[in-house]
Amino acid sequence: MPQPLARAAKVGTRLPLVLVGASLALLLAAWIVATQPFAAPDEASHYLRALTVANGQLLGPKMRYPPVPGMTLTELAFVQGDTRGVLVPSRLSPPGVLCAGGNTDSRPSRGCIEATPTGDYFPPPYLLPALALEVSSDATSGLWLGRIASAVPCFAFIVLAFILLWELDCWSIVGLMLAVSPMVLFVGSILNPNGLEIAASLAFAAAVLRIARAPARAHRWVWVVLVISGAVTVLSWQVGPVFAIGDLLLGMALIGRDGLRALQTASGRMVRLAGVALLAACGFWLWYSRASGVSHTQFGVSPVLASLHEGLVQLESVLRDAVGRFGALTVHLPAWACWSWWLAVVAVVAVAAWLGNRRERVVIGSVMVTAFAFPVLAYAWFQRHSGFGMQGRYVLPVLMLIPLAAGEVIYRHRSRLVSSRTARLTLPVGIALIAAFQAYAWWFDARNAAGAPGTIRVWAHATWSPPLGWIAWTLAPALGAGALLAVAALQAGGHVRRQAPPEMLRQ
Numbered sequence: 001m002p003q004p005l006a007r008a009a010k011v012g013t014r015l016p017l018v019l020v021g022a023s024l025a026l027l028l029a030a031w032i033v034a035t036q037p038f039a040a041p042d043e044a045s046h047y048l049r050a051l052t053v054a055n056g057q058l059l060g061p062k063m064r065y066p067p068v069p070g071m072t073l074t075e076l077a078f079v080q081g082d083t084r085g086v087l088v089p090s091r092l093s094p095p096g097v098l099c100a101g102g103n104t105d106s107r108p109s110r111g112c113i114e115a116t117p118t119g120d121y122f123p124p125p126y127l128l129p130a131l132a133l134e135v136s137s138d139a140t141s142g143l144w145l146g147r148i149a150s151a152v153p154c155f156a157f158i159v160l161a162f163i164l165l166w167e168l169d170c171w172s173i174v175g176l177m178l179a180v181s182p183m184v185l186f187v188g189s190i191l192n193p194n195g196l197e198i199a200a201s202l203a204f205a206a207a208v209l210r211i212a213r214a215p216a217r218a219h220r221w222v223w224v225v226l227v228i229s230g231a232v233t234v235l236s237w238q239v240g241p242v243f244a245i246g247d248l249l250l251g252m253a254l255i256g257r258d259g260l261r262a263l264q265t266a267s268g269r270m271v272r273l274a275g276v277a278l279l280a281a282c283g284f285w286l287w288y289s290r291a292s293g294v295s296h297t298q299f300g301v302s303p304v305l306a307s308l309h310e311g312l313v314q315l316e317s318v319l320r321d322a323v324g325r326f327g328a329l330t331v332h333l334p335a336w337a338c339w340s341w342w343l344a345v346v347a348v349v350a351v352a353a354w355l356g357n358r359r360e361r362v363v364i365g366s367v368m369v370t371a372f373a374f375p376v377l378a379y380a381w382f383q384r385h386s387g388f389g390m391q392g393r394y395v396l397p398v399l400m401l402i403p404l405a406a407g408e409v410i411y412r413h414r415s416r417l418v419s420s421r422t423a424r425l426t427l428p429v430g431i432a433l434i435a436a437f438q439a440y441a442w443w444f445d446a447r448n449a450a451g452a453p454g455t456i457r458v459w460a461h462a463t464w465s466p467p468l469g470w471i472a473w474t475l476a477p478a479l480g481a482g483a484l485l486a487v488a489a490l491q492a493g494g495h496v497r498r499q500a501p502p503e504m505l506r507q
Contacts, residue, residue, distance in 0.1 A: 026480030074387030084119025175407015208251030321392020435484030
């Protein structure tokens with residue numbers, strides 16, 4: 001085939017992927033400003049943790065965390081284990097945080113020591129925000145720049161996940177689209193470690209699935225992404241190694257025994273190098289956990305039945321959290337919206353179970369049982385001893401495996417769907433509904449942040465506005481949803497397949 005036409009065909013296959021990337025960039029940018037400064041969960045504490053790193057310290061001095069109205073003794077005792085002090089210049093002090101002496105009226109111009117209950121958290125998520133704080137003139141600008149710096153690697157990892165799984169048409173990313181719920185974008189847009197952990201885990205799982213698709217033909221760049229995203233997953237939060245192991249087990253289950261042999265034969269050296277790198281990351285995780293004391297959660301299963309019942313009670317809230325609970329976890333998407341998203345996940349799982357072979361059905365069932373059991377057991381045996389409830393963002397890396405596993409099985413058997421007119425119509429309609437849902441979730445949160453929860457026109461009744469105003473930022477998610485709608489239109493028209501059949505791409 002003539003080279004110009006071949007190049008044009010390759011561009012055509014990448015257009016939907018470019019549109020997905022543009023959509024993610026626009027949506028994530030809009031999410032950054034959809035929450036008032038320091039109104040996200042524990043954002044002042046994470047801001048101070050980033051400031052510790054900006055001061056050139058891995059850990060600040062241990063100190064007592066002051067009692068907070070409404071905090072129980074159990075909760076206070078738990079946060080004491082993570083509390084560290086940080087020297088905060090007056091201009092960078094977050095609102096509402098007192099000096100160690102408890103008095104802001106006599107704050108010296110050079111600043112004072114403030115306590116943060118996240119003072120010993122793993123440092124990687126705070127490295128870029130720390131650089132942003134270095135060039136900030138005050139706390140508000142520091143927070144905005146810190147959010148941007150925190151969102152950049154999240155965006156990069158999410159886009160990498162789409163690049164890894166993209167194969168000519170949207171059947172290859174159907175599970176990934178459902179894995180990236182509005183909550184994933186919200187957590188990636190605020191200053192906190194969970195955003196990086198979730199995004200890196202998503203990219204790591206995608207790299208594992210990409211290798212599992214063709215064990216004997218895994219490119220070197222895929223292994224590089226696997227190592228980087230895996231290491232970041234491990235080192236972003238206290239439970240990082242557990243999530244990385246879960247991703248690896250999913251890939252091994254889907255690849256099967258013969259696939260593992262083929263992988264060892266074709267890429268044995270890369271497997272060993274990746275294994276050494278990930279083990280090194282786990283070694284650093286273990287050293288830092290012991291040196292900092294961050295892994296101080298109490299373990300206890302007794303009373304067994306009562307603790308399991310408490311974990312089950314938490315599950316409904318966790319599942320709704322995983323779709324959308326914004327602001328200071330006080331802005332809840334309506335129940336119908338959350339369960340609609342999960343209904344779509346269940347539908348994808350049902351299709352995968354229908355298409356898949358016996359082993360793949362076992363894998364999907366095992367993933368579902370594990371994903372739903374994990375938050376129950378984690379709360380029953382660990383989290384309840386802290387006094388705090390289980391939040392969806394804590395377990396999103398596990399819950400995301402459900403649509404990812406189901407979507408992968410669907411992709412493997414897509415030939416049975418491509419010939420069905422109903423299936424060819426269902427996929428673009430589903431993408432269009434996801435686009436509308438993402439825009440709706442942002443608007444629902446933005447109107448609460450603006451102080452106008454009962455209005456449609458946020459910009460006309462806002463009591464608070466972000467930089468550039470609401471009109472500009474309302475356009476961003478609208479354009480982001482529009483980009484996804486364009487992807488749906490391309491898929492509905494069969495544009496990609498007609499432009500670039502697989503044999504054309506090999507020329």
